[in-house]
Amino acid sequence: MAASIESAPAASVQGAVLPAVAWALARDLKISLRSKAELGIQLLFYVIVVTLFPLATTPERSLLAAIGPGVLWVAALLASLLSLSRLFAADHADGTLEQMALSPWPLPALVSGKIAAHWLTTGLPIVLLAPLLSAQYALERDAMWILTAALLIGTPILSLLGGIGAALTLGLRGGGTLLALLVLPLYVPILIFGAGSVDAVRAGFSAGPHLSLLGAGLLVALVGAPFAAAAAVRVALD
Amino acid sequence: MKSNGSPSAMLEGDGLAAVRGRAQLFANVGFRVDACQTLFVTGPNGSGKTTLLRMLAGLSTPTVGIIRWMGNTVAPFDARLREDVAFAGHLPALKDELSAIENLVVLAALGGEKVTTEQALLALDRVALSRQRTLPARVLSQGQRRRIGLARLALVNKPLWILDEPTTALDSDGVALLTTLLCQHLDANGCAVVATHQPLSVPRFANLALA
Numbered sequence: 001m002a003a004s005i006e007s008a009p010a011a012s013v014q015g016a017v018l019p020a021v022a023w024a025l026a027r028d029l030k031i032s033l034r035s036k037a038e039l040g041i042q043l044l045f046y047v048i049v050v051t052l053f054p055l056a057t058t059p060e061r062s063l064l065a066a067i068g069p070g071v072l073w074v075a076a077l078l079a080s081l082l083s084l085s086r087l088f089a090a091d092h093a094d095g096t097l098e099q100m101a102l103s104p105w106p107l108p109a110l111v112s113g114k115i116a117a118h119w120l121t122t123g124l125p126i127v128l129l130a131p132l133l134s135a136q137y138a139l140e141r142d143a144m145w146i147l148t149a150a151l152l153i154g155t156p157i158l159s160l161l162g163g164i165g166a167a168l169t170l171g172l173r174g175g176g177t178l179l180a181l182l183v184l185p186l187y188v189p190i191l192i193f194g195a196g197s198v199d200a201v202r203a204g205f206s207a208g209p210h211l212s213l214l215g216a217g218l219l220v221a222l223v224g225a226p227f228a229a230a231a232a233v234r235v236a237l238d
Numbered sequence: 239m240k241s242n243g244s245p246s247a248m249l250e251g252d253g254l255a256a257v258r259g260r261a262q263l264f265a266n267v268g269f270r271v272d273a274c275q276t277l278f279v280t281g282p283n284g285s286g287k288t289t290l291l292r293m294l295a296g297l298s299t300p301t302v303g304i305i306r307w308m309g310n311t312v313a314p315f316d317a318r319l320r321e322d323v324a325f326a327g328h329l330p331a332l333k334d335e336l337s338a339i340e341n342l343v344v345l346a347a348l349g350g351e352k353v354t355t356e357q358a359l360l361a362l363d364r365v366a367l368s369r370q371r372t373l374p375a376r377v378l379s380q381g382q383r384r385r386i387g388l389a390r391l392a393l394v395n396k397p398l399w400i401l402d403e404p405t406t407a408l409d410s411d412g413v414a415l416l417t418t419l420l421c422q423h424l425d426a427n428g429c430a431v432v433a434t435h436q437p438l439s440v441p442r443f444a445n446l447a448l449a
Contacts, residue, residue: 027344034335095329096348102295104321104350234315238298 020105024113025120032121038086043125046079050133061138068137069147069198070191076126076151077158077187083122084162084183085169085176087114088233092170101237108230115163115226123155143198146207150194153214160218160225161186167232190217246272247306248429249294249398254303256289263289264448267303271429276420276440279433281448287433288328288402290448294431295325295400307398324349324396326404330383334376338367341375342389349394361389365415380407388412392419399423399430405438413438 032039053071054064091097091114100110130151134144165183169175197210247270255265263286271277279287292298294305296312296319304311312319332341339358346353362368365385370378375386384407391399399420405413417438420430424440432438 023347031333031335093329094333095327095331096333098297098325098327098329099331099345099348101315102297102320102323102325103348104317105348107315238314 017106017109020109021113021116023105024100024110025116026113028114028117029120032117038083039121039125042079042083042122043129045082046075046126047129047133049075049078051136054136064137065139065143065202068134068139069143070195071137072130072133072147072151073154073191073195076123076130076155077184077191079126080122080155080158080162081180081183083118084159084166085179087118087163087166088170089166089175092236097170097233098237101234107233108226111163111167111230111233112226115159115229118163119156119159123159126155127151139198140202143201146201146211147198150197150207150211150214153211153218154190154194157190157214157218157221158187160221163229164225164232167229167236170233170236190214193217248273248308249277249431250306251290251294252304252306254290254293254305255301256286256293257301258286258289265302267446267448269444269446271431271444272442273427273429274424274442276424276430276432276438276443277446278437278443279431279446279448280435285448287448291325291400291402291431291433292327295323295327296320297325319398321350322396323398323400324391324394325400326387326391327402328406330387332375332383332386334374337372337374338362338378338382338386339371342386342393345386345390346393349390349396351394353393357393358389361393362386364392365389366411381409381412384408385412385415388416388419391423397428399428399432401430401432401434403433403435405434405436 050072053067057063057067088097091100101107103110127148130148131144134147139147162183165179168182169179172178193210193213197207197214200210201207249271250269252268254267256263267290269277279290281287289298293300296314296316299314306312307319307322310318331345333344336344339355339362342358342362343353343355346358359368359371362371365388367382367385367389370382375383404416408416413436417440420438420440423430424442
């Protein structure tokens with residue numbers, strides 16, 4: 001049972017990008033699933049934050065429907081941030097990151113795999129929970145599906161940009177706080193277009209432009225972020 | 239780029255210096271390591287042994303000086319060096335969540351080596367850890383964790399070993415095992431750079447003392 005997913009697939013691995021991504025993804029998923037408590041805490045945080053707002057504000061349906069998308073997005077941002085500091089920190093502390101940087105596998109590919117695992121364990125559950133949680137905000141069916149779609153496109157960007165921040169703050173004291181200061185401003189455009197897409201639908205317009213911009217952001221982040229994060233990891237090890 | 243390095247040297251350092259903050263750790267350090275040879279780096283605490291080894295592994299940049307691997311000048315994280323180096327530093331690179339054998343397979347895979355469970359088991363058996371193979375790494379002792387590192391060195395087929403204080407936490411059997419593995423590695427035309435306070439008996443070696 002041990003070796004099935006971790007074995008390196010190719011003899012020469014220098015240019016093996018996809019196997020490296022898959023390998024790092026499988027390894028990180030396996031480790032995450034062994035420490036389920038941490039995953040649960042972060043999801044519970046998301047659920048609780050989203051639930052607090054209707055309790056603290058008003059039961060009026062129109063107001064709730066207006067603030068709902070924004071609240072879900074902000075909660076998703078914070079939940080993603082909560083787990084980001086763990087993305088590289090554990091591997092940095094136990095020396096795995098050194099071995100990754102010295103491995104013949106391409107480091108940006110290994111980093112991509114780790115970021116993908118981060119999204120699958122934190123971003124995807126947030127997306128899946130969104131339709132359920134948006135029921136508390138009396139969102140119309142259309143708005144709810146657009147919100148979920150926007151989260152589906154937007155949360156991977158949160159993981160990718162956050163990966164750069166997590167790598168940049170490696171080994172710093174108080175890195176967690178600095179990470180928030182560094183990454184949250186970068187999240188602002190995602191927040192604007194993500195929440196804006198739902199507002200557009202509720203106002204009777206198409207959500208297409210907002211979602212397209214989010215998609216474009218995702219593509220840019222997909223291409224650029226792994227290289228930036230890998231460079232930051234190398235700087236942190238120097 | 240072929241350079242003016244000595245023809246048979248595998249690893250060479252030339253005029254290496256390291257500065258940490260304002261303090262100069264060492265300067266003008268030069269050496270060469272041939273095939274089948276071990277370079278022992280000695281020196282008091284704080285003399286820069288770890289810093290030098292990290293430079294040679296390609297983890298950090300020398301303040302001054304160049305490092306040549308197989309005649310090619312290499313920069314940190316150079317692909318040619320990454321293909322050939324096995325670095326064992328102070329940190330064991332073990333995951334507490336994974337078992338001994340899973341850790342070993344992961345480490346070997348990171349080294350670019352495709353390893354089957356049977357091979358990993360054999361390697362664990364060699365370092366007398368086969369009984370502990372399914373235990374999570376968090377319950378293993380320091381010495382046992384070190385032994386997983388030894389098993390990894392035996393598994394990955396790398397010509398250059400860079401070992402930082404490899405005898406730490408090892409018992410006398412463990413040190414004997416380390417010596418055997420090192421000798422086999424050297425017999426197979428490998429070379430090694432070892433920072434240590436405890437001399438290991440290998441056939442061909444050179445010493446580099448940092449002040």
